Amino acid sequence: MEKFIINNQWVTIDEISEIIDQGYLLVLGEEAKIAIQTCREYLDRKMDAEEEIIYGINTGFGSLCDTVISPENLEQLQVNLVRSHACGLGAEVPQFMVKRMLLLKILSLSHGNSGVQLDTVERLMYFFNNDILPLVYEQGSLGASGDLAPLAHLSLPLIGEGEVYYQGKKHHTNELYILLNLKPIRLKSKEGLALLNGTQFMGAYLSFAVTEGKKLWEKWNCIAALSIDAYHGRSNPFDDNVNQIRKQVGQIETARKIRELLSESEICSLPKQHVQDPYAFRCIPQVHGASKDTIDYATLIAEREINAVTDNPTIFPEEDAVVSAGNFHGQPLALIMDFLAIALAELGSISERRVYKLISGTRGLPAFLVANPGLNSGFMIPQYAAASIVSQNKQLCTPASIDSIDSSNGQEDHVSMGANAATKLYRVIENCYSILGIELMNSAQALHFRKPNKTATQLEKLLSKYRADVPFVENDTYLHPLMKKSVNFVKTNNFQND
Numbered sequence: 001m002e003k004f005i006i007n008n009q010w011v012t013i014d015e016i017s018e019i020i021d022q023g024y025l026l027v028l029g030e031e032a033k034i035a036i037q038t039c040r041e042y043l044d045r046k047m048d049a050e051e052e053i054i055y056g057i058n059t060g061f062g063s064l065c066d067t068v069i070s071p072e073n074l075e076q077l078q079v080n081l082v083r084s085h086a087c088g089l090g091a092e093v094p095q096f097m098v099k100r101m102l103l104l105k106i107l108s109l110s111h112g113n114s115g116v117q118l119d120t121v122e123r124l125m126y127f128f129n130n131d132i133l134p135l136v137y138e139q140g141s142l143g144a145s146g147d148l149a150p151l152a153h154l155s156l157p158l159i160g161e162g163e164v165y166y167q168g169k170k171h172h173t174n175e176l177y178i179l180l181n182l183k184p185i186r187l188k189s190k191e192g193l194a195l196l197n198g199t200q201f202m203g204a205y206l207s208f209a210v211t212e213g214k215k216l217w218e219k220w221n222c223i224a225a226l227s228i229d230a231y232h233g234r235s236n237p238f239d240d241n242v243n244q245i246r247k248q249v250g251q252i253e254t255a256r257k258i259r260e261l262l263s264e265s266e267i268c269s270l271p272k273q274h275v276q277d278p279y280a281f282r283c284i285p286q287v288h289g290a291s292k293d294t295i296d297y298a299t300l301i302a303e304r305e306i307n308a309v310t311d312n313p314t315i316f317p318e319e320d321a322v323v324s325a326g327n328f329h330g331q332p333l334a335l336i337m338d339f340l341a342i343a344l345a346e347l348g349s350i351s352e353r354r355v356y357k358l359i360s361g362t363r364g365l366p367a368f369l370v371a372n373p374g375l376n377s378g379f380m381i382p383q384y385a386a387a388s389i390v391s392q393n394k395q396l397c398t399p400a401s402i403d404s405i406d407s408s409n410g411q412e413d414h415v416s417m418g419a420n421a422a423t424k425l426y427r428v429i430e431n432c433y434s435i436l437g438i439e440l441m442n443s444a445q446a447l448h449f450r451k452p453n454k455t456a457t458q459l460e461k462l463l464s465k466y467r468a469d470v471p472f473v474e475n476d477t478y479l480h481p482l483m484k485k486s487v488n489f490v491k492t493n494n495f496q497n498d
Contacts, residue, residue, distance in 0.1 A: 006110050007031045017211045026125045035112025042317035043115040055324040056193040078192030085152035088137030098133045100204040113309045114194040123185050135163040143330030143418030147201035155195040160184030197311035202333040205422035206302045212429050213295040220347050222495045223440050224284050225261035227354045229455040230446035232363045233281045235268050243285050251289030265456040280353035287350045294343035301336045330418030334401035337421040341428045345393035348435040352386040358442045369445045376476045386438045389431045396424045437487030448472050
C-alpha cells in the first residue's frame with residue numbers, strides 16, 4: 001500500500017484527494033517528528049520553570065481566561081475541555097469527511113507549533129490508517145474559536161471516550177480499545193486546546209468542495225456542449241477572438257473547452273436558421289468561466305489553510321514565545337465557501353435554463369422531448385425537479401459569513417459561522433449533481449431527434465456509455481429510477497477519458 005510521508009512539506013488539494021481516494025497510509029517523517037518533540041519539550045520546560053500565566057495552558061478557556069489552574073490539575077483541564085466541548089448535534093458528518101478532518105488535523109499538528117505529544121499525533125495517524133473514524137456531528141461550530149464542537153467529537157476517542165466507526169460498525173471507543181489492546185492517551189498541558197482550536201471541519205469541507213467544483217465544471221462543459229448541439233446552437237460565441245478580448249481567464253478557458261468538444265461535430269457544422277441563441281447557450285463562457293475563476297481562487301485559499309497552523313496559543317520554541325492570537329478564526333474559509341456555493345449554484349442555474357429550452361418544442365424538437373406529446377408528458381416534470389433544486393440552491397446561497405453571534409460572555413465577540421457555510425456548500429454540491437444529471441437526460445433525449453446527424457466523436461462515446469445505463473424514453477414511463485441513474489452516472493464517470 002502506498003505511503004504518504006508527512007514532513008512539513010507543502011501539500012496540495014490534489015494530494016489530499018489522492019491520499020483519501022487511494023487509501024494511502026500516513027507516515028511521520030523525521031523532520032516532523034523532531035518539530036513535534038522539540039515543541040513539546042520546550043513547553044514542558046517552560047511550565048516547570050516559570051509561574052507565567054499562559055492562556056489555555058494554565059488558565060481556563062474563553063471568558064475564563066483569567067482563572068488560573070494549579071499545576072496538578074493541568075492534565076485534567078485538558079480532558080475536561082474535550083469532554084465539555086463535545087456538544088455537536090444534527091446529522092452525522094459523512095465518514096469520508098471525518099477521515100479528511102483527521103488528515104488535516106494531523107498535518108496542522110505536525111508543524112511543531114502546537115505543543116502536542118508525539119503519541120497524540122501518532123494515535124490520530126493510527127485512527128486514519130486503520131479507518132477508525134470518530135462520530136462527528138454537523139452542527140455546533142461557530143467557526144471561531146475554531147471548530148470546537150466537531151473537533152471535540154473527533155478528539156474524544158483519543159481519551160477512550162465517544163464513539164467511532166470501525167469495519168462498518170459503530171463502537172463505543174472504550175470497547176474498541178479493549179478489542180484492539182489500546183490505551184487512552186493521557187493528554188498533557190495545552191493538548192486539548194491544540195486538538196479543538198482549529199479549522200479542520202471547515203477545511204475538510206472546503207478542500208472537498210474545490211475538488212468537486214473542478215469536476216463539476218469539467219463535466220458541465222461536456223454536457224453543455226451536448227445541449228448546444230441538441231438545441232442546434234451556434235458555435236461563434238465560443239470563438240477565441242471574442243473571448244480573448246474580455247480578458248477573463250475562466251471565460252477564455254471555458255470557450256476553448258467547448259470549441260475542443262465540438263470541433264468534430266456534424267451537427268455544429270450544419271447551417272443555422274437563427275441569428276443568435278438564448279443566454280443559457282450563448283453566455284456559457286461568461287457564466288461557466290466566472291465559476292471556474294472562483295473555484296481556482298477557492299483552491300488557493302484551501303491550500304493555504306490545509307498547510308497552516310490554526311490552533312491557539314501557538315508556540316515558537318526558537319523564539320521562546322507562546323502567542324495567544326486568533327489563527328482559529330474561520331473568516332477566510334467562511335467567505336470563500338459562501339462565494340464558492342454561489343459560483344457552483346450558478347452552474348446549476350444556467351443548466352436548468354438549457355433544460356427549459358430543450359423541452360420548449362422549438363428548433364425542430366418535439367415538445368417535452370417525446371414523439372407523441374399530449375398523450376405523453378415526456379420530460380415535462382424533470383424540468384420542474386431541476387427548477388425546485390435550483391431554487392433550493394439559491395436559498396442555500398444566503399451567506400453564512402455575514403452573521404455573527406456573541407459567545408463566551410463576550411470574550412468571543414465575532415465569529416465566522418464558517419461551519420454553517422461548509423455544510424450549506426456540501427448540500428449545494430449534491431444538488432448540482434442532481435441538476436447535471438437532469439440536463440444530461442434532456443440533452444441525450446434531444447440528440448436522438450437530431451439523427452442521423454451526429455455530435456462530436458468524444459461526445460458520441462459519452463452518449464453511448466450513458467445509454468448503457470439510461471435508455472431513450474419512447475413513451476411515458478416511471479422517470480425517477482432513470483433520473484437516479486443519470487445522477488449516479490454524472491457522479492461516477494470521468495468525462496475527460498470518454
